[in-house]
Amino acid sequence: MTRSFIRSPLMTFVFWLVLSFMTLFPVWWMFLVSVRQRVDLFGTPSFLLDVSRMTWGNYQAVLSNPTFQKYMINSLIVSTSNAVLVSVLGLLAAYAMSRYKLVGKDNIFFWVLTNRMAPPAVFLLPLFLMFTLWFRVGDWSLFDTRLGLVLLYCVFNLPFAFWLLQGIVDGIPRELDEAAYVDGASTFTVLTTIIFPLAKPGLAVTAILTWVFAWNEYLFASTLTSVDARTITTGLAEFVTVTGTNWGQLAAVAMLTLLPAALVLALVQRHIVAGLTFGAVKG
Amino acid sequence: MRNSTTGWLLIAPTLFILFITGLLPFLYVLVVSFFDWNTFAVNPDPHFSGVENFRRLVFDEAFLYSIWLTLKFTFFVVTSQLVIGFGLAKLLSRNVPFKGVFRTIHTLPLMVAPIAVGATWRLLTIPGLGPIPHFLQKWFDVSYILSRFPDQAFITVVLMDIWHWTPLVTLTLLAGLSNLPREPIEQARIDGAREWQIFWDIILPFMKPVLLTTVFIRLMDALRTVDEVWMLTGGGPGAETRFIGLHIWRVVFPKTDYGYGSAMSLLALYMTIVICWLLYVAMTGMKDNKQ
Amino acid sequence: MSEHRNGFLPINTNTFDRVFIAVVLFVALALLWMRFIEPFAPLWIATVISLVIGQWIVRKG
Incomplete structure (x- = not known):
């Protein structure tokens, strides 16, 4: 040849x-x-x-299983809340970074990004202790709650949203909000009427990607939940260890787990590579 | 410039949440690692024990072995992904019909949940059901049983990671190659340079930032691989694929030996940071190489 | 604080980098000491050595 x-x-x-x-x-x-x-x-x-x-028997069996339904609903709630939360907070933070003079800006930016790089296994133990010992009121603690997972997923999703949205807010011309401020608009008005509408496409990408990352997460979910707040990924792992040999149903659960990623793939394909390398490489 | 107090207010929630979920656990783990704290011990309350946890740790063969496995795994996956990814990027850098579709397909593994990747590969490798053991037996007369042969388990885990993450390397390098300047290469060709000289003297230096980032990202991800390995081999056979993250999570965690587990977590973090930093320095920082 | 200096280290560093290097060396030496040398010499010697080296790196590196 x-x-x-x-x-x-x-x-x-x-x-x-x-x-x-x-x-x-x-x-x-x-x-x-x-x-x-x-x-x-x-x-x-x-x-x-x-x-x-x-x-389609395997899918029917899985989808009609109440435990699995609960896991799936948990996953949906946690991922969606987390995606919304990090998109909103990320947008606010990105706006602050882009438009205000903040002392130590570069260091803050760097520190925020390092959070995404940290190996999760290292933080399991302290987070478990914090969730069970510190954040508790009477019988209630943050352990095994969906709220706990939503907060926890911020550790990798918030830096990501922050970074992605900063590029987008930087791309919105400064003159637009300056003009609005001259007309006497408040920061809130500027954010809702100028920044938000212009950042919408970027926000959509942010929300979709962070949603998938939260949906895919396993290690935190498996350690910091026990019964009530288990997610679909932990369900998939349990399928192997508990029921052992029901491969058909295992495959069905795994298909359901990877389905969202496959569905949104075409929408956000261009941003995935840039996102995973923090913009060092344009996709 | 607007009043910076408003700016701080806008960024405050983000910093607060990351402080709680990122910085606080780190400080906590740092403190606890110097304590003897085991909830099932005779004395369940934490009490200061100096460096005793670390002293135990450096003689803990299981822990040291898991570190060695992690390093071995990381070395194999990062180098093979880099070589394969670069080769593929060179082969694929042309424009072809349906390139967008191909790229989308190629991106799929990056978005799939690691735990689902593990499940996928498990279905490929179960004896009796999976095609890999079946055809290895039929064509090469090799008996392939992950739960019995450590080498097979290790190689399969490496292959799985290659399947999962090579697309990232390929796609980043494709992006890098497409930004390559045309003139110096053509000039070198006219001057009669060999292909490998062009590759070594022109393409590599231009690709350096992209390569560095890619290696970096892959390195950090490989060092913390847990989910898919857990799903595929469960760390076995024995402890032959129990990487450091898996070791902390499966072995130390259930024992409620919090002080010792913290020391181990901290050391894993130390290792990750030092390796990444050494690589960074080796590839960018030398004074002689600069300018 | 973040000025780049030409010290003896083979890389360009600022103060933060040098403190970081000193801490990394401190931890590495202490761990290796505990594994291999502690039967013959107590750990505080390693601490003193690391502190001296660390001081030297931060000042002159």
Whole structure:
């Protein structure tokens, strides 16, 4: 094979095709397991979907399971509240960073970002102790509450939202809010009538990405909840350790877990790489 | 410039929450690591014990082994992802039809929950159900059982991480390559430079910032890998894939030995910071290399 | 505070960097000491050595 042949557009296309196949294959296999009947699971693996023997039974079993419903609702509530919270707080902080002279701005910015980089396993123990010992009123403590998880997910989502939104607020012309201030508008009015509408697309991206990050989180959820506030990712892990061998249902839960990511992928694809590298690389 | 008090008020909630969830746990873990505090011990109250926890820690073979495994894993995944990612980026940097669709597909693993990645790979590797053991047996007569052979478990975990994170490397390097200046390369070609010389003297220096960031991000993520490994192998067989995060979470946490666990967490953090810092210095900071 | 100085260290550093390096070395030395040298010499020697080195790095590094 000559160099020019490898570099030809046709070969590039073929490479992309092979690569996409390799990327999708494990997910495709999981989908197959989730829609197959138990008897078809074992024996020689077949990579094709036999529509006539397909079943949605695993999904029905999972979705009608009350424990799992609770996990799913918890996940939805926690992710959504967290995404809204960090988007709002991130926007306020980004606006402050962009428009005000604050002492030690660069250091604050750097410190905020380091929070996202911290290894979560390191903070499990202190957070567990804080949640059970410090933040408690009588019988109630922050441990095993959805509120606790919402606050906790800020540790990685808030720096992200802050960073993403700062770029967006910086892009809004300063003259617009200056003019409004001259007309006697308050900071609140400027934020709601000028910054918010102009930052809307950016806010949408922020909310979607932070939502997915919160939805995907496992380690904190598994340690800082026990019964009431468990999320779908912990449910998935329990499926392996508790029920053992029900692979069809495991695959169905895993499919449901990765579904949101797959759904929003096309919407935010451009921002994912930039987001994961903190803008050092434009996607 | 507006009144900066308003600015501080706007940023205050963010700083407050991050103080509670980020800085406070760090300070707390720092303090507790110098205490003997085990709720199930004879004396369940915390009492100061100096560096006793750390003294125990440096002789804790299980802990040291998990650190060694983490370093091994990190080294393998980061280097292989860098090589594969760079190769793919070079091959894919051309414009082709449906590039947007391909890129979107390629981004998928980055967004999938790590725990779901683990589940996916588990379904590929279960004996009797998964295609990997089946075809390895059929074509190469290799018996592939993750729960029995440590090397297979380790390699599979590395492969899973490559599947999961190589797209990030590929996509960042693709972005870097597309910003490469055309003229110096063409000039060098005219001057008769070899391909590897062009690569070494022109492409690499231009790609340095992108490469550095990518390595950095990958390094930090690899050092804290927990979820997908837990799902795939459960840290086993034995403790052969029990990386440091997994070790803290599964072994130390249930024992309620809070002082000791804190010391271990702190040391894991220390290791992460030092490795990242050393890499940063090695790649950017030398005085001789500057200017 | 953040001025870049030309000290003996092979990298350009500001005060924060040098304090950081000193702390990192302090921890590393103490841990290694506990593992390998403590049967022969008490830990406070390591502390003194680290403090001296740390002082030197912060001042001259």
